[in-house]
Amino acid sequence: MSNQERSAPERDDRTGDCRPGLLTAPLDEAHAADLARTFKALGDPVRLRLLSLIASRAGGEVCVCELTPAFTLSQPTISHHLRLLRQAGLIDRERRGTWVYYRAQPPALDRLAAFLTATPHPTTTV
Amino acid sequence: MSNQERSAPERDDRTGDCRPGLLTAPLDEAHAADLARTFKALGDPVRLRLLSLIASRAGGEVCVCELTPAFTLSQPTISHHLRLLRQAGLIDRERRGTWVYYRAQPPALDRLAAFLTATPHPTTTV
Numbered sequence: 001m002s003n004q005e006r007s008a009p010e011r012d013d014r015t016g017d018c019r020p021g022l023l024t025a026p027l028d029e030a031h032a033a034d035l036a037r038t039f040k041a042l043g044d045p046v047r048l049r050l051l052s053l054i055a056s057r058a059g060g061e062v063c064v065c066e067l068t069p070a071f072t073l074s075q076p077t078i079s080h081h082l083r084l085l086r087q088a089g090l091i092d093r094e095r096r097g098t099w100v101y102y103r104a105q106p107p108a109l110d111r112l113a114a115f116l117t118a119t120p121h122p123t124t125t126v
Numbered sequence: 127m128s129n130q131e132r133s134a135p136e137r138d139d140r141t142g143d144c145r146p147g148l149l150t151a152p153l154d155e156a157h158a159a160d161l162a163r164t165f166k167a168l169g170d171p172v173r174l175r176l177l178s179l180i181a182s183r184a185g186g187e188v189c190v191c192e193l194t195p196a197f198t199l200s201q202p203t204i205s206h207h208l209r210l211l212r213q214a215g216l217i218d219r220e221r222r223g224t225w226v227y228y229r230a231q232p233p234a235l236d237r238l239a240a241f242l243t244a245t246p247h248p249t250t251t252v
Contacts, residue, residue: 040169106244118232
C-alpha cells in the first residue's frame, strides 16, 4: 500500500484526542497494551456471541435472564464472560429490581473500528 | 440504542457475501468462532505492535530483518507472533532472496472494522 493510501489519525470527538490508526504510525507500548486487552476480550466465541446478542437487540439492552438460556453454559460462566466484556469497556450494565440489564458501548466499538480501518473512507476530510 | 441506529449488513465487494455486523443480528456459532480467532490474534501487545509496524510502513512492506531489532524479544518469538498474525489472515509474506517481507492485508482489517462499527456512517445507503 502506498503512502497516499494511509488513513488520517482518528480524532475522538468527545475528548479531542488524536488516536493513531493502525496505518498511521507504529503503536507505542502503552497504547498497544491497552488495545490488546480490548481485542483479547473479543477473542472468544462466547463473548462475541454475548456482545452481538446485546448490541443487536432492539431497544439496545438485554436482561441477563435472557442471555443465560441462549447458551449451554452455566450462569457463573456467562457472568464471567460478561464481566470481561464490561472490564474491556465494551458493555455496561444497570441493575433494576431483581435483574441486571446489559447494553453495548458504541463509542468503544467505534474506537476499535476506526483503529482497524485500513481503507480510507472516500468522504474523509483531513 | 434504537432500531433506527442499527447498521446495515456489510457487503463484501469481492464476493458479494452479506456479512452481518455486530449490531445487525446475533452471531451464529461458526461465524463467532471464525471472528474470535482473528480478534485473539490481535489480543497481544507484541502482535499489535508488529502489525502496526508493518501496516504503517511507507511502501506497505517490511523486511523481517527490520522487525526483530524493534523488540527486546528473540527472533523465534517474533517469528511465532508473525505466524499467528499470518494464520489469522492479517498479514502476508513473500520471500525474496535471503529475506522475508511482510505486508498487511487491508481487506481483512476492513472486514473486522466493518463488523465492529456501531455508528452507521452518515453516507451509508441501504
